[in-house]
Amino acid sequence: MAKRTDVLLGLILVAVAGGWITAAYLTIPEANIPGTPGPQAFPLLLGLALALLGGWLAVSGLLHRTGGEVAAATEQRDPGFLQELKVVGTGFGLLLVYGFGMDKLGFLLITPPVVIVVLRLFFRERSWRKILANAVGLSIGVYLVFDVLLQAHLPKGDWIQLF
Amino acid sequence: MEALLSGLSMAINPEAILAVIIGCVVGIVIGAIPGLTFTMGIVLLLPLTFALPPIPAMALLLGVYIGGMTGGSVSAILLGIPGTPSAAATVLDGHPMAKKGQAGKALGMAVIASVFGGIISLVVMMLISSQLANLALKFGPAEIFALVVFGFATICGISESSVTRGLIAGTLGLMVMTIGMDPIVGVPRMTFGSTDLLQGVDLVVAMIGMFAIPQVFRAFLHRDEEVGGLDTNVKADLPTWRELRQNFWLMLRCALLGTGIGAVPGTGGPVAAFLAYDHARRFSKHPERFGSGELAGVVGPETANNAVTGGALIPLLSLGIPGDPTTAVMMGGLLIHGLRPGPLLFKENMPQVYGLYITILLANLVTLVVQLYGIRFFVRVLKLPAEYVTTAIVVMCGVGAYTIRNSIFDVYVMAIAGLFGYVLQRLRIPVTPVILALVLGVTIESEYRRALIMTQGSHMVFFESVVAVLFLGLTVMMIGFQAFSAMRKARKARKARMETEAVLSD
Numbered sequence: 001m002a003k004r005t006d007v008l009l010g011l012i013l014v015a016v017a018g019g020w021i022t023a024a025y026l027t028i029p030e031a032n033i034p035g036t037p038g039p040q041a042f043p044l045l046l047g048l049a050l051a052l053l054g055g056w057l058a059v060s061g062l063l064h065r066t067g068g069e070v071a072a073a074t075e076q077r078d079p080g081f082l083q084e085l086k087v088v089g090t091g092f093g094l095l096l097v098y099g100f101g102m103d104k105l106g107f108l109l110i111t112p113p114v115v116i117v118v119l120r121l122f123f124r125e126r127s128w129r130k131i132l133a134n135a136v137g138l139s140i141g142v143y144l145v146f147d148v149l150l151q152a153h154l155p156k157g158d159w160i161q162l163f
Numbered sequence: 164m165e166a167l168l169s170g171l172s173m174a175i176n177p178e179a180i181l182a183v184i185i186g187c188v189v190g191i192v193i194g195a196i197p198g199l200t201f202t203m204g205i206v207l208l209l210p211l212t213f214a215l216p217p218i219p220a221m222a223l224l225l226g227v228y229i230g231g232m233t234g235g236s237v238s239a240i241l242l243g244i245p246g247t248p249s250a251a252a253t254v255l256d257g258h259p260m261a262k263k264g265q266a267g268k269a270l271g272m273a274v275i276a277s278v279f280g281g282i283i284s285l286v287v288m289m290l291i292s293s294q295l296a297n298l299a300l301k302f303g304p305a306e307i308f309a310l311v312v313f314g315f316a317t318i319c320g321i322s323e324s325s326v327t328r329g330l331i332a333g334t335l336g337l338m339v340m341t342i343g344m345d346p347i348v349g350v351p352r353m354t355f356g357s358t359d360l361l362q363g364v365d366l367v368v369a370m371i372g373m374f375a376i377p378q379v380f381r382a383f384l385h386r387d388e389e390v391g392g393l394d395t396n397v398k399a400d401l402p403t404w405r406e407l408r409q410n411f412w413l414m415l416r417c418a419l420l421g422t423g424i425g426a427v428p429g430t431g432g433p434v435a436a437f438l439a440y441d442h443a444r445r446f447s448k449h450p451e452r453f454g455s456g457e458l459a460g461v462v463g464p465e466t467a468n469n470a471v472t473g474g475a476l477i478p479l480l481s482l483g484i485p486g487d488p489t490t491a492v493m494m495g496g497l498l499i500h501g502l503r504p505g506p507l508l509f510k511e512n513m514p515q516v517y518g519l520y521i522t523i524l525l526a527n528l529v530t531l532v533v534q535l536y537g538i539r540f541f542v543r544v545l546k547l548p549a550e551y552v553t554t555a556i557v558v559m560c561g562v563g564a565y566t567i568r569n570s571i572f573d574v575y576v577m578a579i580a581g582l583f584g585y586v587l588q589r590l591r592i593p594v595t596p597v598i599l600a601l602v603l604g605v606t607i608e609s610e611y612r613r614a615l616i617m618t619q620g621s622h623m624v625f626f627e628s629v630v631a632v633l634f635l636g637l638t639v640m641m642i643g644f645q646a647f648s649a650m651r652k653a654r655k656a657r658k659a660r661m662e663t664e665a666v667l668s669d
Contacts (some may be wrong), residue, residue: 009590013331020338028345028352035620039345039352042608046341050334057327064653088380092582095376098561099574107562114561115554122383123550134551138558150214152566 003061010058017051091122106157107147111139170517173218174525182219183522186226187529188537193227194234195541196552197244201231202489203374207556209367209496210563217500218518222526224496225519228489229281229526232432232469233534236273237541240266240461241397249432249468252440256453256460263456267400272458273465274534275402276414280466281527283418284425284473288480289520292509295481299506304614305624308607309634314428314484315603316638319596320645328592330642335592336600337607339364346609347616359572366495366601368564368573369580373594374488375560376581382553399538406458413443413459414466421467425474428486432468439467473523479504480516484603488595491602 024043094117101110112135119125119134146152173179186208193204204227212220235250240257253273260269302310319333320326342353343363354360402410417439424435443463444453453460476493478484483505485491497504502515509516534541564577584594618624625631 005590023353023355027355029350033348033616036615037612039348039350041612043338043341043352046334046338050331050338053327053331053334057331060327084384087383088582088585091380091383092578095557095561095578095581096575098557099571099578102561102565102574103571111558111561115558118554118557119550123386123553125550134554138555142558142562145211146562146566150211152210152213153569154562155565155571 003064006061006064007058010054010056010061013054013057014051017047017054020050021047087122094118102155102157104157104159106160107154108139108143109157109160111142112136115139166513167517169514170218170519170521173216173514173518174222174521176219178215179219179222179518179522180525182215182222183226183525183529184533186223186228187230187526187533188226190227190230190232191234191237191530191534191537191541194231194250195237195246196547197238197242197246199378199552200247200374201227201234202492203378203556204231205489205492205496206367206370206374207559207563209371209492209499210566212496213499213566217497217502217515218522220500221493221496221502221519222522224493225522226526226529228493229469229472229523230530230533232281232472233274233277233465233530234541235468236277236461236465237270237534237538240269240273241542247432249436249471250464251433252436252464252468253461255440256455256457259454259456260458260461265456266397268402268458269461270397270399270538271535272402272406272410273461274399274531275407276410276417276462276465277469278527278531279414280418280421280468280470281472281530282524283415284422284470285520285523285527286473287419287422288473288477288523292477292481292516295477296506296509299482300510302506302630303628304610304617305628306630306634308610308614309625309628309631309638310482311484311603311606311610313634313638313641314478314482314486315596315599315607316642317428318486318599320642325591326642326645326649328590329596332587332592332594332596333600335587336597337604339369339597340601340604341608346605347612359570362568364576364580364601365567365573366598367492367499367567368577369601370492370495370598371560371563372577372580373584373587373598375556376578377585377588377594379553379556379560379581380585382549386550397538397542399535401535402458410459410462413446413462416446417442417463417466418470421470422474422477424467425471425486426477428478428484431475431487431489432471435467435471436464439463469527476523480508480519481506483508483606485599488598491595491598494602 021044024040024047028040028043030038030040094114098110098114101114115135115138116131119131125131143154147154189204189208190201193199194201205224208223208227212223215223231247232249235245235247236253236257238244238246239250239253240261243254243258245251245254257269257273260266315333319329340363342360344350344361345352351361420439420442421435424438425431440460440463443459444450447453447457447459449457475486475490478486479490479494483494483503485494494504502508502512560577560581561574564573565571567573587594587597614624615622625635
């Protein structure tokens, strides 16, 4: 039985490489010094390299043979896969919301809710005292270090400018 | 002499000394906590250094590096879990020593050995780096291209999963590197009309995402795992003179071993530590005692893994080639503060180079004092709940990504890089080559195209230079050798499987 993950990954990489080569060919302008590689050359070369490597991965996955029962067991979907997808997807979404919130509401307004969500949703922390202490303490602490001490100027927000 | 005095004044002032102390403390804490890496610590602290002058900024980062490498021994000895991969070999005899009630001796000897290794590697670095830089000054674009390709390909080829996956990682990283403005003619590439992408993907933002965010996701997924069985009532005991005398030559040999390993791209602390452990066992009068709490089993790996810090800085400072993720991050730090690593650093910024040397010495000494006398505090840190540490990391990632260029777009890039890094790790594609591609990719492409511009497009320029041919040849040989070894290993595994199947079917 073939190594299914390698075959699938290899094919995905070939598809990505195909898209990349197409995009590089169509969008990068020609502006090279005559006789030398221009700005398109490296991206096209890299796309080709990825296609070859992806193809090789898929082929070596097809050629890989394992014992039948063992392969069946290992090829089954990991029972935690959906849970992992849910947690990682939600975590990723939270980071995007954090970025959006920093832009529109500012660091000081968005950080406490994000901390609360992380502690409550991801870590199931029950003590609201600890949650709120963390949310407020971390937000103010980081603000004082970055904005006040280091003058790094954290985002104030477009919709509500708290300070 | 003037440059040395100038470097001394940059490194010995209240701001720089405070930065070293803070860096060492943070590094020891991060190094001691299993699951956190000092590379991630350096990446998260990098934005904090923007307001600092170059040497205090690097003092903070070097403090984290050296402190972190030493701090890994704390949980290795007390918990049997290495705080950093480089401390994995320390577990073998360090934890048995702790079980026998000798935790204090193991911790004390570990820090002495670490600092000894760090200082020896600093001396070697001082002797070799400038010579190497002088040699590299004679290199043209073809030689620089070949050298950087060799360093980069070595790291892609020496991948824990497979050569193919390592090369895929490197290629993906180079593709990300091309996003933005072309380095030679200045036209936009793969930006799709976005003004945010014109500046490309920032190296530090990508590093924050790819090192820290996968760690955050793993903490979300494994929230119920706890670390237990920790005795917090422990202190580090200084070794006796007899113990120091008995282990002195072992420490010297392992320090030189670690320095040499560190100087080779793609290796690093874990390799040095295990090789040193093996060396210590072979040359011991009582090799049978190893694994059950032998002091030399702690001395060897701890000396070697800290010696790696100086060794890894040799190719970084003299050639501009980082050999591992940590030195890649350091390179980012140097570049942000206007110090371009490479041969010209020794020509144009010699006072700053001396400042760095003195800072490294200070960091080793501060680590010695802090870890010896602060061990009780660091041990308590091991009991910090993961949820509070993870939450702080999430906030630091957001803030760190934003403050690089005051751009919210970078926060989104950090999140995407984090998801990308996590997916890569799950697919057993290494992250290190991706980061190194972002660091070295511009040099690879620019020097390649410059070499061709100088010769009106003739590729013979790469074959007319002995140095270029040597490094390109080594690159091909190295990748070929790795691929051949992998194929041989797969063939052996297939043969063993077929024999097992034949036996089972009988």
